[in-house]
Amino acid sequence: MNTHAKAERAEEAGVSPARLTHLERLEAESIHIMREVVAEAEKPVMLYSVGKDSAVMLHLARMAFHPSPPPFPLLHVDTTWKFRAMYELRDRAAREAGMELLVYKNPEAIEKGINPFDHGPLHTDMWKTEGLKQALSLYGFDAAFGGARRDEEKSRAKERVFSFRSANHRWDPKSQRPELWKLYNARKAKGESMRVFPISNWTELDIWQYIHLEGIEIVPLYFSAPRPTVIRDGLILMVDDERFPLEGEEPVMRSIRFRTLGCYPLTGAVESEAATLPEVIQEMLLTTTSERQGRAIDHDQAASMEKKKQEGYF
Amino acid sequence: MASEPIYQTDDLIAEDIDAYLVQHQHKSLLRFITCGSVDDGKSTLIGRLLYDSKMIFEDQLALLESDSKRMGTQGQEIDFALLVDGLAAEREQGITIDVAYRFFATEKRKFIVADTPGHEQYTRNMVTGASTADLAVILIDARKGVLTQTRRHSYLAHLIGIRNLVLAINKMDLVDCDKGVFDSILADYRVFAASIGIEDFTAIPISGLRGDNITTRSDAMPWYEGPALLDHLETVEIDADRRARDAFRIPVQWVNRPNLDFRGFSGTIASGTIAPGDPVRVLPSGKTSRVGKIVTMRGELDQAVAGQSVTICLTDEIDCSRGDVISAADSPPEVADQFEATIVWMTDEPMLPGRPYWLKLGAATVSATITDEKYQVDVNTMEHIAAKTLALNGIAVCNIALDRALPFTAYDDNPDLGGFILVDRLSNATVGAGMIHFALRRSQNIHWQAIDISREAHARQKSQKAAVLWFTGLSGSGKSTIANLVEKKLHVLGRHSYLLDGDNVRHGLNKDLGFTDADRVENIRRVGEVARLMTDAGLIVLTAFISPFRAERQMVRRMISEGEFIEVFVDTPLDVAEARDGKGLYKKARAGELKNFTGIDSPYERPENAEIIVNTVEISAEEAAEQIVEMLIGRG
Structure with a gap:
């Protein structure tokens, strides 16, 4: 059958390529x-943060190589302060994908007992930024998949799909390459x-x-449920385990969910009744604050993402 | 100017989220690029599209409102340009922004906008952003009409193969929404468009600031009967879909082999459709087979179309690997190793004909050299200019030669198999992009003639192993002196050799070449080819050339058979060489009478992996020659 006949056949079948x-x-x-990365890199790894973007990225990886x-392997750079529900899904998701799961915890951060309550921005620097660099160097990975998206904020709108890092993991704006076709x-x-x-061009709605x-x-925390909470600095925080130092506060049960997941003491929840995916999507479309507002990390300083990227954080 | 936010919140979201999701799921995707400077209202237009399609969240909107008031560019009104102009600070920091991508969706389609700021890097940026675009919006300021930059943007959009062009004549509010202004700009543009081969475009009078003819037809311009900009963007046919009607081709990205029973070829379909049972041909080998099954994690497919990433299993065990192309058996793509192509240069270091670069086309990477630069194109006037090199943002039509033949299509037929990038072999930077016009005839008609007396037979007859001793070093380092001594010793030992000397070759074979970087590259290429022929004849070839660039020495190393290329670095410091100055050349160069003199105003790149390093400060030329000959005897 020639090609044109085939295209017609396709259109008749209602699966028009258009x-x-x-x-x-x-x-x-x-x-x-x-597939390009796997074909060209010597030792790739997928950074897995257990969030919804990671979940989609992992799913796409399974599709790509099926x-x-x-x-x-999957690499989780652990801060030890993630939500418990995240650890549960992490181990199961890796097993179901038939992939090795590497968990790395910065030994220096463990030793110094770095935590989000006492150490502020140092918590992210030590556990995540430093931890990631250490893990990549330790295993000798030369390509790391990350789940960042260009629609997340202005400074990511111009990020390349392939982002090059020097031997000490620094991002040099001058050495980034034009990407055509x-x-x-x-x-x-x-x-x-x-x-x-790989999911640069996906939007939050696409992901959902x-x-x-x-x-x-995905982690059940994305769906609304009654959970123990306290309010600090305007953020609704969930008291996920006994390490949460209560300053005379009494945790209150609120119907909450999370739009983004990180370390539980740094991640603000929203009050919500959305308990199913369509409800979550509906709420996302109808409410009007952008996704990253729930992350304390971004409020540190204005040009924070740019600076963090140069230092090696995603 | 509306003071109330015009959120186009889809009622369906609130009323029936499931129905909305089904609708959204079936949206198509249009990628487009906006061309124009800030003065044309580009940022305002993009900001307006994001705003009107409810892509702005409340916190961003609050920030936008306060910024607008603070900047005061639009009085108390919202300045949409601030939504996308978050790049000024980065520009000050010297960060190169080639393309920023924005996202929005309407009820019918999802959109990705490539926004390319900056004037200086315009060509490179626009070509990058346009390479993935289905459509280009070319902005014209209604007060100014068709400008040089309008021509440049249109030329580049046409060059990169964008068939859907929108001419957005902006700021109509500032010319009283006058039909006469619109008509006269349209007439001007039509003449220009025809002159560069643009057959079709859609002209829309708009005001990005006021929102006229953006989402809905404007009452202010009742004389305009065409679609509003967004209507047009929502309905125009997408290029990628058009390709589904062409012959089937898939570049093989990766061979999927989980176990001995499964061998699948993974890739993204560049054109056509495919179904199990279809006869296919693998290029460049030409072997044929049939599609057994099309495998995805969702199950086997009855059919796959252009744009899909799939894994195909064939019914026969035939050779096929990354870089090959699987095509419809009855209409395979051409295979060639020489092309004419348009090349856009994207880096500060100029393109040099003769220098080898990596070329990536589809999933294949090969070594390529520009053999001939036919002419450069001035993007402002479209004039053709004769030139030998190509600088940043330059565009030229060139002949290009690969070290092996690849399946390809003309770029106009399919960018996935006709567009390539060039990569610097040392820095690994992406330095250029190219679009194939056609294969050169000689590439299809010249074949290797099989020769009965092999190169091994030639060498055996002389009782020796062929080799190239490549002496490199500064002028006056002692290359020729040592090479001469080595050859004398080889002659005494009864070996068959030939000395190619830099100065001597420039009297004959290379007398048409000067000392520019481009000519130096060609000089070395020719010497390399001659040396290769001589090793085929079984000779020990000695060459004495400054050969200052690592890239060219590597090029020759690859031309010569494995193990036969011996790089001899005559390591003499510049001050020592200059003190010797046997030919008085350094003196002339220092006096400014000799341009491009290596070590003075042209660089020498030291070898990193020379087989032999000779230090002429510590040992004499005679001792150095002795050492080299001993080493040669050692290897037979």
Whole structure:
């Protein structure tokens, strides 16, 4: 059958090629990016933070390499302060994907007992920024997938899909490469590495919609439920375990959920009744504060993301 | 100007979220680029699109309102440009922003906007942003009409193959929404567009600031009968979909082999459709087979189309690996190793014909050199200019030669198999982008003639192993002296050799070349080719050339058979070489009478992995020659 006849056949069958949806195009792009990395990098790894973006990224990785398991391990740079529900899903998700799970905790942060209550920004620096660099160096990974998206905030709008880092993990704005068509230049010198963002072009709504369509399991904290909370500095914080130092406060049960997940003492909840995915999506579309507002980390300083990126944090 | 936020909150979201999700799920995706400077109201337009499609959250809006008042650019009104102009500070920090991407959606479509700020880097940035765009919006200030930059933007959009062009004639409110102004700009543009081969475009009179003809047709311009900008963006046919009707091609990205029973070829379909049972051909080998199954995690597919990322299993065990292309058996792509292409240069260091670069096309990476630069194009006037190199943001039509043949299509037919990037072999930076026009005839017609007497037979007859002793070092370092001594010793030992000397070659073979970087590269390329022929004849070849660039020495190393290239670095410090100055050249160079003199005003890149390093300060030329010959005897 010649090609034109085939296209006609396609259109008759109602699966006209003209109807690749935006999610299908995004999915194909992400898969393409992941395969490029696996074909060109020596030792890739996927950074897995157990959030909804990580969940989608992991799902896409399974799609990209099926029937093989994704040919790289998952790396969780742990701060020891994540929500308990995140640790539970993390271990199960890795097992179901048939992937090795590496958990790294910065030994220096463990020794010094770094925590979000006493150490402020140092908590993120030591556990996440330093921890990530240490883990990548320790295992010798030369490519690390991350789940950042360009719609998250202004400074990410211009981020490349392949982001190059020097041997000491610094992001040098001058050494970033133009990205044309589907052609990604993954060549690098020894010691250099790259961070790769396969879901760069997804928006928050795309992520939710895809989770909904594909039935991807996410941490239950994204759905509303009565949970013990205190209010500090305008953020609703969940008292997730006994390490939360109460300053004479009595935790109050509130119906809350989280729009973004990080360390529980740093992640603000929203009061909500949205207990199902469609309800969560509906609430997201109707409410009008942007996603990252719930993260204390971004309020540190104005140009915070730019600075953190240069230092090696995502 | 509306003072109330015009959130287009979809009622469906509140009333029936499930129905909304189904609707959203079936939206298509249009990627477009906006071309124009800040003065044309580009940022205002993008900000307006984000705002009107409810992509601005309350916290961002609050910030926007306070910023607008603080800046006072629009009085007490909202300045939409501030939404996307968050890049000023970064510009001050010297951060290069080539493209920023924005996202919004309407009821019918989702959009990704590539926004390319900056004037100086405009060509590079716009080409990058346009390479993934289905459509370009070219902004014109109604007060100014068709300007040089309008021509440049249109030329670049056309060059990169964007077929959907929108001419947005902006700031109509400042010309009283006058039809005469619109018509006259349209007439001007039509003449220009035709002159560069743009066949079709859509012109829309708008006001980004006031929102006229952006989401809905404006009452202020009743004479305009076409669609509002957003209507047009929502309904225009997407290029990627068009490609589904072409012949099937998929570049193989990765071979999926979880176990001995499964071998699948993964990639993103560049064009056409495919179904199990379809006959296919693997390029460049030309072997044929049939599609067994199309595998995805969701299950096997009855059919897959252009744009999808899939894994294909064939019914036969045939060779196929990353970089190959699987195509419809009855209409395979051409395979060639020489092309004519348009090249856009994207880095400070100029492009040099003859210098080898990595070329990435589809999933294949090969070594490539520009063999001939036909002409450069002035992006402001579209004039053709003769040139030998290509600087940052330059555009040129060139011939390009690869070290092996690749399947390809003309860029106009399919960017996935006709667009390539060039990568510097040392810095690994992406230095250029190219679009293939066609294969050169000689590439299709010249084949290797099989020769009965092999290169091994030639060498055996001379009882020796062929080799190239490549002497490199500064002028006056002692390359020629040592090479001469080595050859004398080899001659005494009864070996067959030939000395290619830099000065001598420039009297004949290379007398048309000067000393610019481009000519130096070509000089070395030719010497490398001659040396290769001589090693084929079984000779021990000695060359004495400054050969200052690492990239060219590596190029020759790759031309010569494995193990036969011996780099001899004659390591003489500049002050020592300059003190010797046997030919009086340093004196001339210091006096400014000799341009591009290595070590003075042209760089020498020291070898990193030379097989032999000779230090002429510590040992004499005679001793150095002795050591080299001993080493040669050692390897047979």
